[in-house]
Amino acid sequence: MFKDFALAPADPILGLTAAYRADPRAEKVNLGVGVFMDETGTTPVLRAVKDAESALLAAETSKSYLPIAGTDGFRAAVARLLFAGALPAERTAVLQAPGGTGALAAAAHLVVRARPGGRVWIPDPTWGNHKAIFPAAGLSTAAYPYFSRTTRGVDFDACAATLSTLGPDAVVLLHACCHNPTGADFTLPQWEEVARIAAERGWLPVVDFAYQGFGEGLAEDRAGLLALLTRVPEAIVCSSFSKNMGLYAERTGAITLVGEDAGATARAESQAKQVARTLWSNPPKHGAAVAEAILSDDARRTAWEGEVAAMCGRIRGMRAALVEGLRTRRGDVDFAALAAQKGMFSYLALPDGAVARLREEKAIYMVAGGRINVAGLLPRQLDYVCDSLAEVL
């Protein structure tokens, strides 16, 4: 069997990091990575995480399996963080999942039970893995218009027009905040309009919430999600602690089902537990225990909120410095849309030739289309990157 396999291509983003590492040039800059970095270029373990880990290490007495859906404490803490009490508890069911990716895979396998061969609508552009996760579960994907390369912002009219043509069989993937790769998010009135369309047309929203706290703040970043969830009968939320707790390698996330009433929610939850049982049987313990220990302890939670605000501040400060640097070099280009983008990523909407040129001539690495991680940009690299971008823009 194996010798007949075609050679699958390497992951484009992870492959970029490998090429960056192999580059001998001293001035090289890696703006392709998808992790937060501090001013020194490291992806730190948060102090709240270290503190929780010390307490857990001392108190742990067993490594027996967790329940299929995770512990009750973790599930309740996730519901509080996502919804802040805005939805009745009996309408929501949280299941722990291995990262946001695991949550999306579980969502795909849950959807396929109700809609075999169904179609998931994903934004154009979107995180590359969306295009792979849903088909891997037997669903097809189609793209809805989302981003305008001319304005470098959301093309809401085109987006709403397509979403208005979809019916109850459709599933629509939405990014809750910090859209990857563009950083262009819906405004609150636009979320309200999306909610109205979803309620009227009956399609199922699946919301990918991987960056809570990286846009404007933990509470601000869930405002659009809540505007949607308080207006639609059903939805699925796929959330992750990879970024906002820096628990990348611990694979800590959740799939949360929002049902019309207690009965529908319980039925969907029972199906999702079967899905989890077949995919990973029961979830990994450590990251979820850390998240629970942070979210359910007032002092640790306050410390963590401060660390999230600091990460968000570094991202916003770096984006502002980048925009300022580009404005002084290229007074003829309008950078308002770039300044308004949210989260780790900025999308420069560069032609492929420019991305390749920056890599070959300047040793600056970025994802196709010109997605850069502003948290990957270090203050000492700012002038060099602005000079180089000003040349190709």
Ligand SMILES: Cc1ncc(COP(=O)(O)O)c(C=O)c1O
């Ligand atoms: C939009 C989006 N969704 C989901 C994920 C998955 O994150 P995790 O590492 O928790 O699986 C990412 C990670 O980069 C992402 O950018």
